[in-house]
Amino acid sequence: MITIIDFGAGNIGSIQNMIKRMGGECVISNCPNEISNAQKLILPGVGSFDHGMKNLKKSNLIEVLKEKVFEHNTPILGICLGMQLMTLGSEEGDEPGLGFINAKVKKFQTENYKLKIPHMGWNTITLNKPSRLFDGLPVETSEQKFYFVHSYYVECTNSIDILASTNYIREFTSAFEKNNIIGMQFHPEKSHKYGMKVFKNFIEI
Numbered sequence: 001m002i003t004i005i006d007f008g009a010g011n012i013g014s015i016q017n018m019i020k021r022m023g024g025e026c027v028i029s030n031c032p033n034e035i036s037n038a039q040k041l042i043l044p045g046v047g048s049f050d051h052g053m054k055n056l057k058k059s060n061l062i063e064v065l066k067e068k069v070f071e072h073n074t075p076i077l078g079i080c081l082g083m084q085l086m087t088l089g090s091e092e093g094d095e096p097g098l099g100f101i102n103a104k105v106k107k108f109q110t111e112n113y114k115l116k117i118p119h120m121g122w123n124t125i126t127l128n129k130p131s132r133l134f135d136g137l138p139v140e141t142s143e144q145k146f147y148f149v150h151s152y153y154v155e156c157t158n159s160i161d162i163l164a165s166t167n168y169i170r171e172f173t174s175a176f177e178k179n180n181i182i183g184m185q186f187h188p189e190k191s192h193k194y195g196m197k198v199f200k201n202f203i204e205i
Contacts, residue, residue: 001025001026001027001038001039001040002019002024002025002026002027002038002039002040002041002042002202002203003026003027003028003029003034003035003038003039003040003041003042004016004019004026004027004028004029004041004042004044005029005030005035005041005042005043005044005061005065005082006028006029006030007030007045007052007055007056007059007061008030008055008059009044009045009046009047009051009052009055009081010044010045010046010047010079010080010081010082011044011046012028012044014189014190015042015044015079015189016028017189018188018189018195018196018199019199019203021196022196022199022200022203023200023203024199024200024203026042030059030061032059032060032061032063032064035061035064035065035068036064036067036068038068038074039074040074040075040076040077040202040205041065041068041074041075041076041077042076042077042078042079042082043065043076043077043078043079043082043085043086044078044079044080044081044082045078045079045080045081045082045084045085046080046081046149047081048081048092048093049081049084049085049089049090049092049093049095049097049105049152050092050093050094050095052081052082052084052085053085053093053095053096053097053098054095056085056098062098065098066098069100069180069181073179073180074180075180075182075202075205076100076180076181076182077182077183077184077202078100078181078182078183078184079183079184079187079188079189080149080150080184080185080186080187082183083154083175083176083183083184083185084097084105084152084154084183084185085097085098086098086099086100086101086103086181086183087099087100087101087103087104087105087154088102088103088104089104089105090104090105090106090152091104091105091106091107091152092105092107092152100178100181101156101161101176101178101181101183102156102157102158102161103154103155103156103157103161103173103176104154104155104157105152105153105154105155106152106153106154106155107151107152108151108152108153108168108169108170109169110169112169115168115169117151117169118149118150118151119148119149119150119151119153119168119169120148120149120150121147121148122145122146122147122148123145123146123148123166123167123168123174123186124144124145124146124166125144125146125164125165125166125174125175125186126164126165126166127163127164128159128162128163128164128165129160129162129163129177131163131177132201132204132205133163133175133177133182133198133201133202133205134163134164134197134198134201135201136197136201137194137197137198144194145191145192145194146174146186146187146188146191146194146195147186147187147190147191147195148166148168148174148185148186148187149187150185153170153172153173153185154172154173154176154183154185155172155173156173156176160178161176161177161178162175162176163175163176163177163182166185166186172185173185174186182202184198
């Protein structure tokens with residue numbers, strides 16, 4: 001059973017529908033007791049970094065999430081803002097992040113009028129290391145299309161944590177993986193067949 005964390009910062013219905021479509025079972029919850037019993041977790045999110053962290057605090061979810069991740073090694077998938085919240089912090093705000101991964105969130109900077117911010121639309125990823133999350137996807141990078149919407153990007157301190165990279169304005173970390181901790185800057189729930197495969201693989205971990 002996958003528990004999708006509802007902390008008021010994301011469109012979670014599409015994630016729930018995608019998991020069910022892929023044959024998985026999931027619940028949506030903001031209850032610390034329910035989350036403490038979860039077998040797998042998804043931390044979604046859209047919006048600002050500080051808003052997301054304040055909502056997690058308000059819902060009394062930070063400590064239970066740290067316990068699940070660090071003590072119980074529960075698989076957790078962060079999506080978009082959820083990925084960013086797993087880092088140490090963001091240039092977007094002042095709140096400290098969850099600290100699941102040694103990384104910082106930075107704002108895209110560009111003087112090229114052709115490259116708009118936010119980075120929005122379809123883009124490819126380049127895998128930096130093998131992962132069960134991307135089993136069964138095309139080997140050719142040009143065939144792997146994922147949907148992005150973000151103005152800030154993750155920069156990992158340790159290159160070994162980088163699962164995938166993407167080029168837009170600069171090369172940035174589009175996915176990281178460290179043991180049970182996985183983050184994806186793109187939206188797999190909006191990425192059609194490749195996103196479906198990612199969810200299917202997460203279900204089967």
